Amino acid sequence: MSMEIILVQTVVNGLMVGMIYVLMAIGFTMVFGIMRIVNFAHGEFYMVGAFLFAILYGSNDVPFSISVLLAVGATALLGLLMERIVFRRFRGNELNGMIASVGVALILQNSVLLMWGSSSRTVPPVISGVLSVGGIVFPWSRLVVIIGAIVAVVSLNLLIGHTRIGRAMRAVAQDAEIAQVQGIRVDVIFPVAFVLGVSLAAFAGVLMAPVLSVSPFIGLAPTLKAFVIVVIGGLGSVPGAVAGGLLIGLIESFAGTFVSASLSEILQFLVVIAVVLLRPQGLLGRKEREA
Amino acid sequence: MIQDGIRFVVGPMGSAAAVATKDQTTSGKVITMTLAFTPRALGVDAPFAYRPVITTGEFSDPQVAWLMKNTSAKQVVSLLPNDETGQQIGVANFNSYAKAGAKLQVEYFERERVDFVPILTRILMKADGLELGGNSPTTAGLILKQARELGYRGPVFVTGGDVAAEMLKVAGKDAAEGTYVHLPIDTSLPDTAAYVARFRAKYGPNMNGFSPFFYAGLQMLFTAMKKAGTVDDTTKIAATLDGLSDVPTAMGKAGWTGEQKYGIRHQIDLPFYVGQIKDGIVAKVATCDVNACR
Numbered sequence: 321m322s323m324e325i326i327l328v329q330t331v332v333n334g335l336m337v338g339m340i341y342v343l344m345a346i347g348f349t350m351v352f353g354i355m356r357i358v359n360f361a362h363g364e365f366y367m368v369g370a371f372l373f374a375i376l377y378g379s380n381d382v383p384f385s386i387s388v389l390l391a392v393g394a395t396a397l398l399g400l401l402m403e404r405i406v407f408r409r410f411r412g413n414e415l416n417g418m419i420a421s422v423g424v425a426l427i428l429q430n431s432v433l434l435m436w437g438s439s440s441r442t443v444p445p446v447i448s449g450v451l452s453v454g455g456i457v458f459p460w461s462r463l464v465v466i467i468g469a470i471v472a473v474v475s476l477n478l479l480i481g482h483t484r485i486g487r488a489m490r491a492v493a494q495d496a497e498i499a500q501v502q503g504i505r506v507d508v509i510f511p512v513a514f515v516l517g518v519s520l521a522a523f524a525g526v527l528m529a530p531v532l533s534v535s536p537f538i539g540l541a542p543t544l545k546a547f548v549i550v551v552i553g554g555l556g557s558v559p560g561a562v563a564g565g566l567l568i569g570l571i572e573s574f575a576g577t578f579v580s581a582s583l584s585e586i587l588q589f590l591v592v593i594a595v596v597l598l599r600p601q602g603l604l605g606r607k608e609r610e611a
Numbered sequence: 612m613i614q615d616g617i618r619f620v621v622g623p624m625g626s627a628a629a630v631a632t633k634d635q636t637t638s639g640k641v642i643t644m645t646l647a648f649t650p651r652a653l654g655v656d657a658p659f660a661y662r663p664v665i666t667t668g669e670f671s672d673p674q675v676a677w678l679m680k681n682t683s684a685k686q687v688v689s690l691l692p693n694d695e696t697g698q699q700i701g702v703a704n705f706n707s708y709a710k711a712g713a714k715l716q717v718e719y720f721e722r723e724r725v726d727f728v729p730i731l732t733r734i735l736m737k738a739d740g741l742e743l744g745g746n747s748p749t750t751a752g753l754i755l756k757q758a759r760e761l762g763y764r765g766p767v768f769v770t771g772g773d774v775a776a777e778m779l780k781v782a783g784k785d786a787a788e789g790t791y792v793h794l795p796i797d798t799s800l801p802d803t804a805a806y807v808a809r810f811r812a813k814y815g816p817n818m819n820g821f822s823p824f825f826y827a828g829l830q831m832l833f834t835a836m837k838k839a840g841t842v843d844d845t846t847k848i849a850a851t852l853d854g855l856s857d858v859p860t861a862m863g864k865a866g867w868t869g870e871q872k873y874g875i876r877h878q879i880d881l882p883f884y885v886g887q888i889k890d891g892i893v894a895k896v897a898t899c900d901v902n903a904c905r
Binding site: 326329330333334337439440441442444450457459461462532533535538540541572573574575576577578580581582584585 | 720721724730736748753760762777781
């Protein structure tokens with residue numbers, strides 16, 4: 321295998337992982353930006369989405385598109401329920417909200433464990449086989465993840481940038497009180513943002529289910545990655561989440577391919593430390609206004 | 612545990628927990644039968660620690676020697692979690708491959724990792740064999756699936772654990788085809804078959820391969836209690852347990868071994884097997900003891 325082929329392969333690997341991190345981090349950062357809640361249960365919604373998809377598509381042969389809609393829809397409903405019961409009470413209360421989110425994470429993980437057991441489930445690939453171009457091998461299952469994630473990010477960008485609700489969300493993220501004075505119903509925007517964030521996590525879970533395996537314990541790692549990414553990109557910044565996600569994905573891929581897996585973890589956290597020291601607001605985040 | 616008057620600990624306690632509690636269980640004269648694969652779990656400094664399962668230290672040399680003799684692999688790569696268990700297995704497997712005339716390159720990863728493609732892209736370039744022993748069944752299945760997706764078609768070995776069923780579920784039948792696995796039990800033995808049938812009737816179809824080992828260990832422990840005439844005096848029970856041999860168990864006749872390797876005969880002595888996955892089913896291809904596979 322020539323160096324050029326390995327380089328291209330490494331970039332594609334990094335993009336796939338990076339796009340999943342982007343999906344996770346966008347939802348995470350949106351919830352923080354709008355509700356000021358660091359949601360450590362975010363990864364568990366990823367897990368629930370993946371689990372529901374595995375049950376529908378993997379175990380019950382429900383058609384792919386219907387499985388995706390049902391898995392993401394049901395997870396979104398669960399997110400709405402959690403927002404109503406738990407998170408609504410902690411808006412703007414970052415510390416208590418974070419602790420509550422850890423509790424929700426444990427409840428979701430253990431509920432799935434009780435309902436469906438601890439053993440791993442596999443999901444058949446949506447498309448099997450590999451795309452071979454000039455000696456470079458691209459598993460179709462991974463290309464589907466990249467394409468699906470790009471479609472989700474572009475759709476979200478259109479929603480936030482070009483719709484009424486998107487503009488309202490941006491206004492609430494900038495200043496909830498001023499937005500309310502301007503007639504924006506923040507009590508509607510909060511659950512919408514939360515459900516949107518949860519849906520992105522569930523969609524990431526659905527995309528990754530056929531590539532990896534599904535178990536009640538898969539939520540923690542993406543949550544930690546999402547947290548790292550939003551620190552790099554800037555808490556509350558959607559473009560920052562995209563940049564941070566792709567950066568971490570590529571670091572993971574290049575360090576894993578050319579150096580060692582352990583070094584890739586070290587490098588990621590060195591980047592986090594460097595960003596926190598040199599640009600505390602993150603690569604694309606805004607500085608907090610001082611009172 | 613000591614304050615509660617616990618005398619016996621039997622169960623799938625791993626290396627880290629067993630090593631961490633060794634001083635307390637030794638001073639408290641608590642008889643332990645654990646799943647700790649580390650050589651540090653047994654020794655003259657732990658006279659109450661027993662191991663009812665067969666570990667890498669026992670099966671690695673004969674199994675690897677058989678695999679290297681029966682396949683063309685000479686440059687094998689291994690992926691292992693970067694913790695106590697992974698590093699111990701890495702060292703044991705490295706030495707076993709060297710003894711068998713092959714080279715093993717071990718790559719460690721953080722335990723929560725699920726995407727192995729970057730590492731596999733690098734390490735499979737020069738490899739003609741992939742060793743997955745020492746990983747959880749899920750992780751072994753994920754690595755196998757991702758290696759096959761990258762186009763790897765060489766032999767795959769899983770020297771350790773009882774991973775076949777779960778690995779097959781994760782990797783799929785096609786990816787797992789031809790994989791050589793460590794087979795801890797032989798269900799064609801009447802006693803083992805009877806145990807498996809009883810287990811499945813009571814608990815369902817998914818039986819972990821270590822289950823009959825712990826059952827056999829308990830059968831030895833109960834035999835020692837009967838012979839010693841006590842269920843409380845662990846010093847007397849341990850002394851009786853040490854002297855047992857050819858005890859009829861669910862796994863056949865069991866005794867203790869390990870004096871040469873650990874300085875104490877507290878390692879269960881039972882046969883083990885090499886299996887190969889063929890069309891989604893594991894077929895026994897060799898029967899082994901600590902000296903050789905045939």
